[in-house]
Amino acid sequence: SPAPAAAPVDGSALALADLDFEAAGGQLVVVCGRVGSGKTSLASAALGLLQQADGASVAVTGRTAYVPQQSFVMNDTVKNNILFGAAYDAAAYERVILACALDKDLAALPSGDETEIGERGITISGGQRQRIAIARAAYAEADLIVLDDPLSAMDPHVGKLVFDRCILGLLRGKTRVFCTNQLQFAPTADDIYYLDSGRVTERGSFGALLRKEGGAFASLYAHVSSTPNTAPPDADADGGAAPMDADVPRAPPADGAAPPSVARVPTTSVGTAAATADQRRADGKLVQVEKRSLGRVGLSTFVPLARAAHAALLGCGVALLILLMPISQYLVNILLSRWADAEAAGEANSERWLPFYVGSALVFAVIVFVRGLSCALFFTRASASLHTSMLRSVLAQPMRFFDTTPVGRVLNRFSSDMTAVDVMLPRLFDIWAFIIGSNSTTVLLSMIFAPPMVVINVALAVAFFKLYNYYAAVAVELQRIIAISISPLVASFSSFLIGLESIRAFNRVATFRAQFEARQLAFARAFTALVAIERFTMTFAVTIGVSIFLSALALALLFLARARFFVTPGSAGVTLAYAAIISFRLPAMFLMSVTLERLLAAAQRVMEYVDMPAEEGADAPLGAAGAAGASA
Structure with missing residues (x-):
């Protein structure tokens, strides 16, 4: 026409x-x-x-x-x-x-x-x-x-x-x-x-x-x-x-x-x-299904992270500062209380506590500053080293790796997983370390000032540990499925853009859109399942469970205090106050710990590419300059 x-x-x-x-x-x-x-x-x-x-x-x-x-x-x-x-x-x-x-x-x-x-x-x-x-x-x-x-x-x-x-x-x-x-x-x-x-x-x-x-x-x-x-x-x-x-x-x-x-x-x-x-296998499959690690990640993943950062000593320093921060915070509070008690008792030399209080506060501020700086330095070096090592490892792979591995799968490791290691993991680790330290101090103080809290803390620890094991195992696996489901989205998006003229000329836009939406749906299902299980756990297993626990504990302490059996009314009140604080802090620690483990799964995926065996006789593609940059 x-x-x-x-x-x-x-x-x-x-x-x-x-x-x-x-x-x-x-x-x-x-x-x-x-x-x-x-x-x-x-x-x-x-x-x-x-x-x-x-x-x-x-x-x-x-x-x-x-x-x-x-x-x-x-x-x-x-x-x-x-x-x-x-x-x-x-x-x-x-x-x-x-x-x-x-x-x-x-x-x-x-x-x-x-x-x-x-x-x-x-x-x-x-x-x-x-x-x-x-x-x-x-x-x-x-x-x-x-x-x-x-x-x-x-x-x-x-x-x-x-x-x-x-x-x-x-x-x-x-x-x-x-x-x-x-x-x-x-x-x-x-x-x-x-x-x-x-x-x-x-x-x-x-x-x-x-x-x-x-x-x-x-x-x-x-x-x-x-x-x-x-x-x-x-x-x-x-x-x-x-x-x-x-x-x-x-x-x-x-x-x-x-x-x-x-x-x-x-x-x-x-x-x-x-x-x-x-x-090429007998079934004609060239691109194999992306493999994923199984089982929990655990904090042991920080060990290879420290090795990747070439900063094992810095990693030990970060761990030490995480322990020192709640101790120094507790020391500041103790010295302040001693100074207040001395003033209330009318002691003539109550001012002697002032230098100790100011000194402890300065020590606490220095520890917080050094901890933040050390964490930033540690994760920056770890991230840069992991990226360089992963790039070197990928470039040293034989050609069959690139024939059988979609480009979207490789891009996913360098984008989504590295973003988790670069940005999300350092921020969350800092918050997690603060919550862990604060909760540890509260638990210790509760057992000192309210001895019945020893039994209560053990019961809470056992309950949350069992719940954590169940929830974390599912959450980490769902996080891995989410990471794997991103790869087909990236690959298909770039492929469809390359072939857009052919797709439009053949009037196959609806067909390819349906394929892309199916891959989006696979990602959305895994992501929705992760959010749903998180909301369910926090709402029913944690919030309702904590409310029932505190109600039962309050009734038990009330009857024991009235009978003056094992506890007095004063100790019962202190015990109930500490139990409420710990019970409402534990869910935050619970959620942060699981989220941290999920992010460590991204670091684990990066290290899988770092540890791939290189092609026989392949030189390090980035050369001495790349190695120097990784250890800088």
């Missing part, structure tokens, strides 16, 4: 201008021109993928399909890359496989068309990627197929075979817009457009344009025809990566003959040298 179009690149320039382009139903229209003339822009404009300038319009009748210059392949099986969200039709699928000369390739793959081909198709050749993209367009049963230089990465005989079988054969009757400078295919075109600087300068049949005296198309055709193809084959082309192409049958089967079945019997490996046969 008529499609005058213009597409602005920025505020002033136009990629296409003064363009009146038409591809009638069933025609093969060739669009040619020198490099940078606007062929790719025309292909995008024909599909409505470029912004239109004022007055421009694009009209397309029927469904569309697109083979971009840089073929888009998903981190999925060959079959799913060809189907691209469409329903499976065995007969149509077999015809497409044969027309695109993929039957020999599938026979060589370990699991045939069920073999995963990795992100961006890194385990197959460029020609194979292009043939998969052409097969996708052919299978889509579209009315308009736009092909942007689809044969450039194929050997000449393979490209000729695919052109004859698929573009001229299987797609006969479809409207085909073929953007290329491989002008050996131009004689078969129904119409030819020659572009120059985004404008159509010549249009007509092959014969008419060739006879045009001084024509740009005739000049380009003569130049291409007179240039011998002496360049060595591309290492990423079919000839170098897929030797089975030399034996591809040269003609399709006779009409009515049954197409050969798509091979699914593992034979030899095919693809880049990095994708060795031992990477």
Whole structure:
């Protein structure tokens, strides 16, 4: 249908201008021109993928399909890359496989068309990627197929075979817009457009344009025809990566003959040298499920953290300062009480307590300052060292690691997990250390001034310890599931952006949105479960449990005090006051401890990458400078 179009690149320039382009139903229209003339822009404009300038319009009748210059392949099986969200039709699928000369390739793959081909198709050749993209367009049963230089990465005989079988054969009757400078295919075109600087300068049949005296198309055709193809084959082309192409049958089967079945019997490996046969299991899986550690994390994770920071002594200092802070705080309170008692008793030299009180307060302030500074220094050094070590470890991995590990999984370790170690863990550790110290002081004082609190504190400790073990085990596992569920989101988001033009051209936006939403749902389920179990534990198990405990304790102390059995009314009041303070502080300590353990799971995930064995003979990629930076 008529499609005058213009597409602005920025505020002033136009990629296409003064363009009146038409591809009638069933025609093969060739669009040619020198490099940078606007062929790719025309292909995008024909599909409505470029912004239109004022007055421009694009009209397309029927469904569309697109083979971009840089073929888009998903981190999925060959079959799913060809189907691209469409329903499976065995007969149509077999015809497409044969027309695109993929039957020999599938026979060589370990699991045939069920073999995963990795992100961006890194385990197959460029020609194979292009043939998969052409097969996708052919299978889509579209009315308009736009092909942007689809044969450039194929050997000449393979490209000729695919052109004859698929573009001229299987797609006969479809409207085909073929953007290329491989002008050996131009004689078969129904119409030819020659572009120059985004404008159509010549249009007509092959014969008419060739006879045009001084024509740009005739000049380009003569130049291409007179240039011998002496360049060595591309290492990423079919000839170098897929030797089975030399034996591809040269003609399709006779009409009515049954197409050969798509091979699914593992034979030899095919693809880049990095994708060795031992990477691909018999079930065709290339990307393995992300492994996760099991069991609790525990504070023992701080030991490798201290080693990573190259600051074991600093780590011991931080632990010592955490213990000294509540002691110094308790000492300040004791000295203040002694000074107040001396003033109340009218002692003549009560001022003697003032220097002790001021000195202890200064010591407490210094300990708090040094503790904060030491924690910041410790975690900063640990985080920087872990990041450098993880980067060095990843860069020293063999190529099979990058073939079998999605980029989103690696980015997740360097972003989400490192953020937890960089930002969240230091802040929470500081608060947790303060709460632990304060609660420890309160527990100690309660047992000194109210001896019945020894029994009560033991009962509280046992109850909270059992509850903590149950809750922490579930919370840490859910945190690991959350961390793992982020990786597919990152990977799919970047992959979908790369293939956005193909997704829109095939009208598969809803299909890919559903896939992304399913991955979002997996993340949301784990996150919601973590929040729900946290709220349940804090509301029912902690708040209600503490309320019932304090009510029962108050009644027990009341009866014991009235009977003057073991406790007096005064000691009962003090005991109840301390029990209330401890009971309401324990939930905060409980929640902080579990959250700290969850964040330590992120540090554990980072250290898993740090401890990966390097490729044999690999040097440290960051060199001496990186090592120096890690230990600075």
